[in-house]
Amino acid sequence: MSVKTTKSALIEQGQWLTVSDCKRVLVVVHTVTFAQRLREVFGLLEADLRIQVVFTVAPHAFGGGVSQYLRGLGITTVPWEEALRAEFDLALAAGSRGVHELRAPVVRISHGAGHIKPQTDASSLPPGVAPVPGMLSRQQLLHEGRMRPGAVVYAHERDLTELARTCPEALPVAHVVGDPCVDRILAGLPRRGQYREALGIGVGERLVIIPSTWGPTSTFGRLDSLLPQLLSQLPGRGYRVALLLHPNIYAGHGPWQVQSWLAGCRGRGIAVLPPEADWQAPLIAADWIIGDHGSLSAYATLTEATLLLTPGPRRQISASSPAALLAAVAPVVSPAYPLEEQLSYAARERRPGQYEQVAALLSSAPGEFHRRMRAVVYRLLNLGEPAHAPVVSPLPLPPALDRWETTDLGLAR
The missing domain is CATH 3.40.50.2000 (Glycogen Phosphorylase B;)
Structure with missing residues (x-):
């Protein structure tokens, strides 16, 4: 079977698939940074034979290295254009570009430590209105004045307070789930x-x-x-x-x-x-x-x-x-x-x-990210959660620094 046929089968869920009648989740990856955060989410779906996870790489100015990163995880991707034409039960995304075109409810996942950088493009803001960080802005959460995401997840309760000021339309689908990096660092100390x-x-x-x-x-x-x-x-x-x-x-x-x-x-x-x-x-x-x-x-x-x-x-x-x-x-x-x-x-x-x-x-929910995040995803899929706590693997042991002191200075392999 050709690679193209295999990818089409993942999209079309046709006669070639061995495991059928699955809920289909699309993971939309814009950048390596977003992929690293999304990994904490789609990892919660592993070992569930009721769910087929499909990956696509969305266009982005900083999209270099994404395909190589995903291949390193053993992930096959489908073309962005095919993903836009297909229907999914749910989509996961840490970026906003192009997600309004998807034919699926989207879970928007915040990334990074809080919301550091305000929008750089303030041209669409009313006079006198200061720019706010993207995941709290109407420009990223709304499309043509309508709420697009099926859910938006945040790390801290104070984000909801800010959201009530900047984009109150998003409050009904906003969830506080904590921060996976906080949880992993605290567990790794x-x-x-x-x-x-x-x-x-x-x-x-x-x-x-x-x-x-x-x-x-x-x-x-x-x-x-x-x-x-x-x-x-x-x-x-x-x-x-x-x-x-x-x-x-x-x-x-x-x-x-x-x-x-x-x-x-x-x-x-x-x-x-x-x-x-x-x-x-x-x-x-x-x-x-x-x-x-x-x-x-x-x-x-x-x-x-x-x-x-x-x-x-x-x-x-x-x-x-x-x-x-x-x-x-x-x-x-x-x-x-x-x-x-x-x-x-x-x-x-x-x-x-x-x-x-x-x-x-x-994070206002330290130690809670994986439990809360899984609950949001399964609720939107209309599936009961697995009857066990989320499996969260410990941080892997890092490679020796000697390897990176004398080689090609971190060029992705």
């Missing part, structure tokens, strides 16, 4: 020693993680001011250093270009983890995290690591987001002082409970 051992962190060595979101105001966008400090001051002095770059950086510039810009790291003791890497375990294992206004910095407040920030934007961050609150309480790295001294200072000056308020904004 007792395994910190195992993660450090897997990464190859030796006795007496200290791990510095530098996560970067995407965009010109991110750490990567300003890496020219931080990289000389990293290369000249830390490696070889008992420090291990790893960069965690947002997948949109690779998708926007291309893996070769990212490698080229970071060529000076090769063989210099700085690891660059690939965009498809599970990032929670390295975050848990870190002694220091030098972050920016991205989600990983906010998630870092759940760990034991000492946190510092690179100078970030103010206007491009939602004032009520965890990132904004974090920027008000975390120490900021300066190029004018030795980096090692700043790391030591931040560790000495860290106060008990310094980031409790930030961490509390990430």
Whole structure:
């Protein structure tokens, strides 16, 4: 049977399928970041022979690497155009582009640590109305004035309060389910020693993680001011250093270009983890995290690591987001002082409970995501839930940093 016939069979559910009479769920993947969040949701459907899950890649400016990521999970996709023509019982999506064209009720899934970035396109807003983050905006939740999603899920109860102001039409289908990254990090904290051992962190060595979101105001966008400090001051002095770059950086510039810009790291003791890497375990294992206004910095407040920030934007961050609150309480790295001294200072000056308020904004239902999320999906499918708790696998052990310190700097394989 050809690949095309196999894909068509998944769409048409015709005579070629072995397991028939299934509810059909379409997973719409726009970017690698969205795929990583959706994985927490479609994983809840595994082992249920009543459900056929079909995947498609939707057009997106940062869609590079999505097909490779899904293939690495053993997933076959159907063309976006075919997915638009077919009917499904439910669709899962973390992005908004094109989902109003689907012939299925859509579950919109929020991603990231809170709602950090307001809309960049405010042209459709009435005069005097400030832009709000996408998952709270009428522009993303409504199409031609009508409510499209079958459900919208959020991490925190306060999101519903904000939604009542920005898009009250969405309240009847809004659900608070918590945040899967919060749950996995909290569950993984007792395994910190195992993660450090897997990464190859030796006795007496200290791990510095530098996560970067995407965009010109991110750490990567300003890496020219931080990289000389990293290369000249830390490696070889008992420090291990790893960069965690947002997948949109690779998708926007291309893996070769990212490698080229970071060529000076090769063989210099700085690891660059690939965009498809599970990032929670390295975050848990870190002694220091030098972050920016991205989600990983906010998630870092759940760990034991000492946190510092690179100078970030103010206007491009939602004032009520965890990132904004974090920027008000975390120490900021300066190029004018030795980096090692700043790391030591931040560790000495860290106060008990310094980031409790930030961490509390990430989820109002810690430990509840998979149970609540599964309930929403099965209710919309009109199916009874499996008679067991959701199976949530622990964070996998990360690969050794040595692998990424000397190879092709995280080029997806």
